[in-house]
Amino acid sequence: MGVQGLRTFIESGNRSDLRSWAFRDSRLIIDGCTLYYTLYFDCNLDQMHGGDYDAFEEMIILFFENLRDCDIHPYVVLDGGADHTDKKWDSLRKRKQEKINAAFALSAGKRANVLPILVKNCLKEADFEIAALAKEWNCPVLSNDSDFYVFNFSAGFMPMTHFQWKNVEVHRRTNNKFIQAKHFTVGKFCESFRMNPELLPVLATVLDNDYVKLPNIKSLGWEKCSMPDSEHTRIHDLLNWLSQFPEPDAAVSALVKLTRNKEKPLVQEALSQGIQEYKLISGYLAQFFDSKTISQAASSGPLQVLPKWTLSPLLEGKMSSSIIDALVHQRVSLTMQVEDFQLPCSSETSRPIRQVIYGLLLLGEQHTADKLELAVKTSPGTSKHFVEEYGRQQSKLSSQKVEAIKTTVMEGLQLETLWKEPHDVRLQVLLDTLGVSSEILKEIQPALQLQLFVTCYWLVNAHPLPSQVHLWGLLLGMVYGQFSSTPETQRDMLLKLKKLQTGRKRISLEHETTHLYSQWQSCLKWSLCLNRLLCFPVSEPEVARLYRGKLVHQFVEELRRGITLHSLLVKGSSTEQLFKQLKDAVVSLVGKDFLKKMRTGLKHRAAGKKQKNYSGQNPPIDELSSCFEHLTCEDIDDCEDDDDLNEKRRKSKAKDHKTENPDACHTIRTRHKVKACFE
Incomplete structure (x- = not known):
């Protein structure tokens, strides 16, 4: 979700890190979250009245038609769901409040950006999987997420803001169609600082990205490397300072030495964790895109709480990532809309529907030892399960625990085998x-x-x-x-x-x-x-x-x-x-x-209008x-x-x-x- 300040530093007019590229005839991995936001906001579609979904669909169709005309083969990776380690939760809460503020501003007639509630159904946090797929396929990534300025894959990264997809051009000599874009590679960027590319994760961690939180490091001795009158001074100074180290361990050791004694363990751990986050290993999306099969890696780790039958629709974007959040964290973040902020959140009306969803997820799962332990922690002395919903109270972020419930027909249903249940049973759950x-x-x-x-x-x-x-x-x-x-x-x-x-x-x-x-x-x-x-x-x-x-x-x-x-x-x-x-x-x-x-x-009729006298009548x-x-x-x-x-x-x-x-x-x-x- 981004490294603070890095995008504006690289895309500033005083630098030449982005190079023009007549892009065509290639695979392209697209960050789905960036695609939704950019197409909706840049095309000036309605936000104040709840969204214009048919106009958005037309933009989506036009976008992919233009890619097809240029022989570009797109693979969209949706980005959503909370990270299973919870290391981004503080950032997510902050952004949730920002979205509430934006919706409140629009409701008051002011300018802001709010993505309508039905625009997307997302999967999990996908930055790593996108980068791993780009490395495996050796093809570029299209996104606006500045994390991709740090991931080191040779095919590079194209910022969506510079991807001129609306204007398909034709090469004069070959008659081939192409889309004008800007292209970034970690290798060329680091050459300009004579720096080892493996040091970029250290930069991202110190700049306080979404994954790792460090103490407020203001200056640890790199001012002497500063260039006078340069924009984005802190990032420029830090890059120059890092360039003196041959590899990440040496830079981490120097940073630890320069911090106060009581903060040394925290800094050491945070920096090590940050570097690890940007190491690319094979993911599971390549296998899924190529053969529609689910690898062992996809069904392990945080997704092991999900029945195997849910993995394919999740990977295809046909099932809401909220079920992952409810199962992994017992927490769901509600989408903010433009509405009357003096009234309860509009999501209150749909709460009984969510309670049934939570019931199917939490009350009908197999009771392994770890899940029973979780149930006890959630509601000691009872078999009840709760999901913490994050919404709003007036214009402030708030949360409340919502009980998972069962309807009569849900008795005996198990999440693991829900897909095998007779159609009439599944239908009756919906109807009830x-x-x-x-x-x-x-x-x-x-x-x-x-x-x-x-x-x-x-x-x-x-x-x-x-x-x-x-x-x-x-x-x-x-x-x-x-x-x-x-x-x-x-x-x-x-x-x-x-x-x-x-x-x-x-x-x-x-x-x-x-x-x-x-x-x-x-x-x-x-x-x-x-x-x-x-x-x-x-x-x-x-x-x-x-x-x-x-x-x-x-x-x-x-x-x-x-x-x-x-x-x-x-x-x-x-x-x-x-x-x-x-x-x-x-x-x-x-x-x-x-x-x-x-x-x-x-x-009602205007107040000044003459009314007949109906004496004795209504x-x-x-x-x-x-x-x-x-x-x-x-x-x-x-x-x-x-x-x-x-x-x-x-x-x-x-x-x-x-x-x-x-x-x-x-x-x-x-x-x-x-x-x-x-x-």
Whole structure:
């Protein structure tokens, strides 16, 4: 995750350590974490409204298409999960607080960078494996992580910030396509200082990288090597000082001698550990990429707590690294989102889903002696297991212990053999967790099941309670995502939605809407994780098609302002039919009464508007509320044209219009009891 100051030192304009390279026709190992962050942030995609996943997917596709055009063969290594030794935990906590600060800044309308919650599903800390693979294959690495300025492999390192992938160029003489890049090699860098490359890990350790923490070493006698008026003086001075030593042991001995007596053992240990971290030995990724087989090395060490059947999906990026964190450390770090920071963290809504995940991981594993000992330490005198979740309390990093739980159907399940369990058993675990009756399952087509199960779980468990406009906005977003990739000739049905998307440049950030959709995304993230752990009892939706933040927020804003669903959906079109299908599925899952008693979410008429005097009668229901009630309780196919509907409204009788309190049933809602809110 980086060596402090080294990247800016090397990439500064006064140095020539980065050399131009017309890169083509080669294997390329890509740091997946850098790829996600760089493509998302550099392409100016939405962050404030929860993310634009379809636009991000388009960037990903374009990126790999451009590599293919240049005969570049990419291998992406995902970077995530906590390091099993915990030596980076202090740095991770600090960065977690920084991410909270960034999300808080965005929620307040300020500039910051926050990666949307569904952008990636990562594996473990992968710097070492990337470097080992690069050495074994003799091919370069693409990343922004300054650790790669220290790893010594001959093919070198290309910073992502200088990789001009958007502009594929053509060589005038050969007509070969290439991407202009900057290239760094440890050998050439060390030549400029006449230094042994094996001394670079000593530099990284003294500069206080993520792996090793040293006492505050300000000056240990290398000022005499300093060049006057040089930038990044400390790094330059240290490099010059290190160059006088033939090998690392001599430099370590000198550093130890220059420290105070009481710190000598700590410095000796830390430096030795730091040097060891950068020694490259064969990893297990080469074998996996070449033959899709798992080496013995992959299933040993920290991953030995995992059943063998989980290793392949983990290595393929098809299973969340959170299961490693939960098993190895009994700790999970929650993703921060843009939301209302005066309310509890949006991840609170999805906690019951995570509790089932923890139950499958911790309560259904084989009880070896070391795991029983851990259980005793975790909760003395009981068989309970807990996972420490790191989230936020307002804008500060906080943690709390969350109990792993079992549903009835989970009794007797073992993690080691979970993949062998009958499909019906694994499916029932998912349905019980999301509060879905198996009787309704057949009414919903498989491709829509998980997204609708999650949506109904969110409707019942979110706080504040979602209104109808929040539900319609979410479903409209799903409709748009489903059809947005169809050929141009079939997009006439989307014209109204597209006009709404492009009609207004700036969408305000409404905190209630933002918080509710952050809760929905958190529920989807952990439901995907559970579905994968259960070996896909239901089909997994295309996440990039489910949510386009800015557009969904705009749907909500326009619906609140008075635009009708009829004006957004072309009558008789496939979009209208899909919306009806989604709406009917929601009704079948939560019931008509639930939807009818939801807040409409519509804005009230302007205060100065003249009102008729209905002496002795209840005031008429808002016209738009009537339209929503109509759409909720009747088929969209039966809706009249707008003129007929308006005429019908003018003739309608006055009805009661009661305003629900959105907080009224919060204290009595549970995962599985929808009706409790309204009894």
